[in-house]
Amino acid sequence: MPRFAANLSMMFTEHAFEDRFQAAADAGFNAVEFLFPYDHPAETIAKWCAAAQVEQVLFNLRPGDMDAGDRGLAALPDRKQEFRQSVQTALDYAGVIGTRRLHMMAGLADASDPAHRASYMDSVAFAADAAAEQGICILIEPINGRDMPGYFLNDFGLAAQLLAELDHPNARLQFDIYHRQILHGDVLRGLEQLMPLIGHVQVASVPDRHEPGSGELDDVRIFAALDELGYQGFVGCEYRPEAATLDGLGWIRRTRAT
Ligand SMILES: O=C(O)[C@@H](O)C(=O)CO
Numbered sequence: 001m002p003r004f005a006a007n008l009s010m011m012f013t014e015h016a017f018e019d020r021f022q023a024a025a026d027a028g029f030n031a032v033e034f035l036f037p038y039d040h041p042a043e044t045i046a047k048w049c050a051a052a053q054v055e056q057v058l059f060n061l062r063p064g065d066m067d068a069g070d071r072g073l074a075a076l077p078d079r080k081q082e083f084r085q086s087v088q089t090a091l092d093y094a095g096v097i098g099t100r101r102l103h104m105m106a107g108l109a110d111a112s113d114p115a116h117r118a119s120y121m122d123s124v125a126f127a128a129d130a131a132a133e134q135g136i137c138i139l140i141e142p143i144n145g146r147d148m149p150g151y152f153l154n155d156f157g158l159a160a161q162l163l164a165e166l167d168h169p170n171a172r173l174q175f176d177i178y179h180r181q182i183l184h185g186d187v188l189r190g191l192e193q194l195m196p197l198i199g200h201v202q203v204a205s206v207p208d209r210h211e212p213g214s215g216e217l218d219d220v221r222i223f224a225a226l227d228e229l230g231y232q233g234f235v236g237c238e239y240r241p242e243a244a245t246l247d248g249l250g251w252i253r254r255t256r257a258t
């Protein structure tokens, strides 16, 4: 069975953010991820992780101003300095918290526009080079256009092609099963083909982004496939519980029982 990380941006939201670490630990998780740590000092987050004895496995670079419509900066040539600053900030946080994976969001841009594409490649290379010094892996994640219309990286084939072009040991694919199913389907073949590039996996049901096992996919079968394929990383539980978080954890007990 893969190692699961509770996503604290979506799960345990019955609690204040700082209390979600212990709530996840009490529910049996020893790893957590979340979108952004920047509302709190890194030392404080490290303290919450230590107190709950959970490993923080993933967070995102600053995405720009989400309220103003930003969804990342990497593909935007006129935001290059801001992007580069976001890399340094995230690495500083990761160094304190002990996080080994950082997801960089691409932004709203046209992947067929050479200027956006060049900016994206430059950004991934810059981030991966900087992260390599700390042994940290930079992740890129294709996101479906229903959740994020106009997002630059909306195709797993394109992500694989860009990573192959870049050929950087510290740049990897974040394979979110929810986005994969909406964008292309063929989840098991996708995992099989892309496994050498995968640095992190996330899961939620399709189409409602609720608990694994509650949608159109056989998630227990997919978890078994991850084991068969030798996946050693974490699976981030990036889903919105349908009701109370604890009431929805039957899927993990069913997975453990197989
Ligand atoms: O799938 C997602 O939405 C996240 O993994 C993310 O980082 C961007 O929102």
Ligand SMILES: [Mg+2]
Binding pocket: 141, 176, 202, 238
């Ligand atoms: Mg995701």
